[in-house]
Amino acid sequence: MSWPEDVGILALEVYIPKTYVAHDELEVFDGASTGKYTIGLGQRGMGFCSDVEDICSLSLTAVHGLMERQNISYSDIGHLQVGTETIQDKSKAVKTVLMDLFVKHGNTDIEGVDCINACYGGTAALFNAINWIESSSWDGRYAIVVAADIAVYASGPARPTGGAGAVAMLIGANAVLSIDRGLRSTYMAHVYDFYKPDLNSEYPRVNGKLSIQCFLKALDVTYKGYKDKAAMKDNQDVDLSYFDFMTFHSPYCKLVQKSFARLCYQDYLADSTVTDKLEQFRHVAVEDTYINRDLERAFISHSQEEFDRKTAPSLLIPKNVGNMYTATLYSCIASLFVNNSPEEMLGKRIGAFSYGSGLAASMFSFTVTSDLDKLRPFCNDLSHLSHHLNNRIKVAPEDFEKMMKKREQNHYLPNRTPSYPANRLSQGTYHIVQVDEEHRRTYTRTSVLDTLHKAPGGTTNHDKCAAHYCPHM
Ligand code: ACO
Numbered sequence: 143m144s145w146p147e148d149v150g151i152l153a154l155e156v157y158i159p160k161t162y163v164a165h166d167e168l169e170v171f172d173g174a175s176t177g178k179y180t181i182g183l184g185q186r187g188m189g190f191c192s193d194v195e196d197i198c199s200l201s202l203t204a205v206h207g208l209m210e211r212q213n214i215s216y217s218d219i220g221h222l223q224v225g226t227e228t229i230q231d232k233s234k235a236v237k238t239v240l241m242d243l244f245v246k247h248g249n250t251d252i253e254g255v256d257c258i259n260a261c262y263g264g265t266a267a268l269f270n271a272i273n274w275i276e277s278s279s280w281d282g283r284y285a286i287v288v289a290a291d292i293a294v295y296a297s298g299p300a301r302p303t304g305g306a307g308a309v310a311m312l313i314g315a316n317a318v319l320s321i322d323r324g325l326r327s328t329y330m331a332h333v334y335d336f337y338k339p340d341l342n343s344e345y346p347r348v349n350g351k352l353s354i355q356c357f358l359k360a361l362d363v364t365y366k367g368y369k370d371k372a373a374m375k376d377n378q379d380v381d382l383s384y385f386d387f388m389t390f391h392s393p394y395c396k397l398v399q400k401s402f403a404r405l406c407y408q409d410y411l412a413d414s415t416v417t418d419k420l421e422q423f424r425h426v427a428v429e430d431t432y433i434n435r436d437l438e439r440a441f442i443s444h445s446q447e448e449f450d451r452k453t454a455p456s457l458l459i460p461k462n463v464g465n466m467y468t469a470t471l472y473s474c475i476a477s478l479f480v481n482n483s484p485e486e487m488l489g490k491r492i493g494a495f496s497y498g499s500g501l502a503a504s505m506f507s508f509t510v511t512s513d514l515d516k517l518r519p520f521c522n523d524l525s526h527l528s529h530h531l532n533n534r535i536k537v538a539p540e541d542f543e544k545m546m547k548k549r550e551q552n553h554y555l556p557n558r559t560p561s562y563p564a565n566r567l568s569q570g571t572y573h574i575v576q577v578d579e580e581h582r583r584t585y586t587r588t589s590v591l592d593t594l595h596k597a598p599g600g601t602t603n604h605d606k607c608a609a610h611y612c613p614h615m
Contacts, residue, residue, distance in 0.1 A: 149275045150317030150508055152284070153520060155208035156476050156527060157200060157308040158463050160568050161535045162187040163542040168302055171539035179302045184395030189306050189463040189534075191292055192545055192562030193552055194573045197228040198239040199585055200290045202572035204310035205240055206587065208286065210570070211523055212312060216247035220283030221274045221313075223254035225263030225468040227498075228291045231581075232341070239585075240288070254285075260336060261391055262498025264289025264309070264468035269504075271313045272321055285313040291467035294546065296345040303394050305464025309472040318520045319475070319492070319508040324375045326506045327367030329360045336499030344553055353499055354397065355432045360503035361390075361401055361495055365408055368493075368505045381409040382445075385507065386490035388452050389474040391497045392460035399442060401495065402453050406445035407437065420444065455481035462531050471496050475508075479524050484517045535566065556581045564588060 164187055165179040179185055191200070201224055209216065222244075224236040235256040244252060253274065257266040264287065271285035290308030295301045335353035338346045372378040382388065382405055390398045410420055423437045431437055442449075458477035460470055471494060479487060489512040497503045511517055537545070545562075552558055557579045564573045567588050575584045 146275055146280070146315035148316050148320035148511075149272050150313065150320035151311050151475075152314045152317050153208065153212050153312040153523060154472065154476050154479075155204050155211060155310040156459065156469075156473055156524070157204045157207065157290075157310075157571075158459065158527070158530060158534070159189040159191050159195065159306050160566065160571070161192065161537050162189045162463065163537050163539055165302060168539050168542075171543075172302070174302075182396065183302060184397075184399065184457075185302065185461060185464060187462045187464070187534075187536075188302065188304055189466075190294070190304065190537075190542065190545070191306050192560070193548055194560035194562040194564055194567070195292075195571075196574060196583070197226055197230050197290060197292060198236050198583065199572040199574060200292070200306070200308040201226075201236050201240055201288045201310075202243065202585060202587070203570065204288055204290060204308035205286060206243060206572070207570055208310040208312060209243070210590075214284070214312075216244050217249045218283050219244065219249065219252055219286055220281050221253045221271055221285035222288070223257060223267035223270055223285075224288040224290065225257045225265065225267035226288075226290050227258055227260050227263060227338070227467055228344075229258070229338070229341070236288075236290075239583075253279075259502045260498035260500050261291075261393075261465075261467040261470065262496055262502040262504075264472060265496035265498075265504055266502070268311065268313070269326070275313065275315060287311045287313055289466075289468040289472050291469055292344070293465045293467045294344050294549070295348070297543075297546075300346075300348050300350060303465055305460075305466045305470070307459075307463055307466035307469045307473060309466075309469045309476065311472065318511050318516055320511070322491075322507045322509055325368060325371050326504055327364045327371055328502075328504045329363040329367070330502045331356075333499070333501050335501065342554060344549065353393075356499065356501050357391075357393075357397065357497050357503075358401065358404055358432050360497055360501060361404055361505075362408060364495065364503055364505035365405055368507075369412075381412065382406060382448060382452070384491065385452065385493040387456065387478055388493040388495075389456045389471060389478070390453070390495045391471045392457065392474060393465045393470075395457050395461050398453060398457060398460070399449055400438060402449045403438060403441035403445045406448070407431070407441045410441070459527065459531070468498075476524050476527065479521045480527050484514060484521045487521070488512055488514060488517060530568070 165185045169179045257263040267287045271287045288310045292306045293304045335356045336348045369380040372380045390401045392398045456474035456477045459473040490510045492508045570590045571588045572585045
């Protein structure tokens with residue numbers, strides 16, 4: 143078998159929950175000052191799941207959707223990994239639950255289990271899948287990577303930075319987005335910025351300020367590493383002009399704008415020939431640069447036009463759905479292809495920064511195919527996402543709070559059936575049928591012919607509730 147060329151992403155399938163809470167309404171409900179969540183954090187909406195969904199159902203939905211939309215055979219998959227930090231079982235991988243889809247088609251020969259480290263697990267799984275295809279272990283089949291999470295925080299300042307969702311990626315040779323070989327830069331360290339030591343709770347312990355500093359430091363280090371590798375490999379000088387688009391893990395969109403400005407600041411430091419009004423920031427001590435608001439504001443303003451072009455289009459899903467932990471970065475990449483035409487994406491270079499607390503971070507990049515016939519179907523497959531975002535069910539903050547309470551009380555309990563009606567989910571969505579006395583879960587999928595709000599044999603009382611959450615359901 144010959145060395146495979148252009149290994150990377152062939153197709154993306156994004157699953158966004160049907161329910162969300164609006165950040166402007168959440169501000170009022172939480173008693174936060176007007177604009178704190180919408181301007182200060184840069185968010186518009188936060189997707190969330192009721193008690194009828196869990197990490198396995200999200201992953202099942204994304205993988206089944208991918209297989210269906212791409213119309214490929216289940217026997218063509220030889221590697222499947224899940225990146226997640228939503229721990230439902232301390233031993234049994236989410237991947238094993240996904241095997242239900244493959245076993246019924248006679249395929250049990252699939253490598254890979256789960257990758258865990260906060261928001262980084264999806265990237266670790268992606269690197270593993272790409273490594274498999276580029277290795278002597280490869281048997282010629284495709285790999286699938288799933289990045290999925292339910293990001294929920296206890297009431298308080300971190301709660302508005304939650305979200306939920308899943309991205310399934312089909313990985314193979316001759317890809318639409320091929321990963322740039324030899325240009326992966328990684329930074330890992332031991333820090334308690336965000337972690338989940340209480341195994342009876344879905345909520346993390348989080349030191350918000352520390353997590354932001356760790357994020358920005360990891361960005362500095364991986365950017366420098368990426369530049370060094372490009373210089374060594376291709377004798378290439380890298381600055382922001384090298385990337386046509388730049389994507390970041392997005393815990394909230396304001397941090398992404400700060401991150402772009404931070405790279406612009408690093409470029410400024412690297413070029414000692416420039417002297418202008420930003421010169422005053424050249425000699426700020428490194429540790430102070432993370433908290434120096436004047437510096438931050440100056441470089442946000444300096445990089446605004448470039449940010450609007452290269453990064454803002456990647457924030458469609460993160461702005462409206464929030465932090466999906468492992469899935470967020472890949473939802474940014476999907477957003478680029480929703481907001482730009484195939485012609486605008488043709489042959490372009492996309493930079494990617496992945497961050498997971500604790501911590502693990504990498505910077506890497508993709509080159510988009512120059513073959514328009516290959517790119518058009520890739521974009522078409524993502525075009526339904528804007529419609530989906532605009533047709534979700536908006537839940538009032540007080541009802542969202544009640545649903546979070548219910549999740550807290552029930553999430554790890556055996557012997558239960560979910561209370562949220564599954565017929566309110568999008569078509570093709572997997573959901574929990576039952577958790578038995580031994581904690582074993584069973585799942586089923588909503589019909590792909592939409593029966594939303596329709597009970598067999600007639601209409602329900604909730605026919606008028608299509609655009610909002612009806613709390614008595
Ligand atoms: N109008 C406009 N802006 C406002 C307003 C207002 N009325 N009120 C506050 N702001 C601004 C603040 O100035 C601040 O901006 P800045 O970051 O530029 O200084 C921003 O809104 C947030 O306000 P803070 O008071 O700093 O927010 P708080 O401390 O309450 O919480 C935080 C923010 C730390 C992000 C919290 O939500 C959190 O802990 N989230 C989880 C951790 C996280 O996401 N970390 C990021 C990396 S790790 C990861 O991905 C999980």
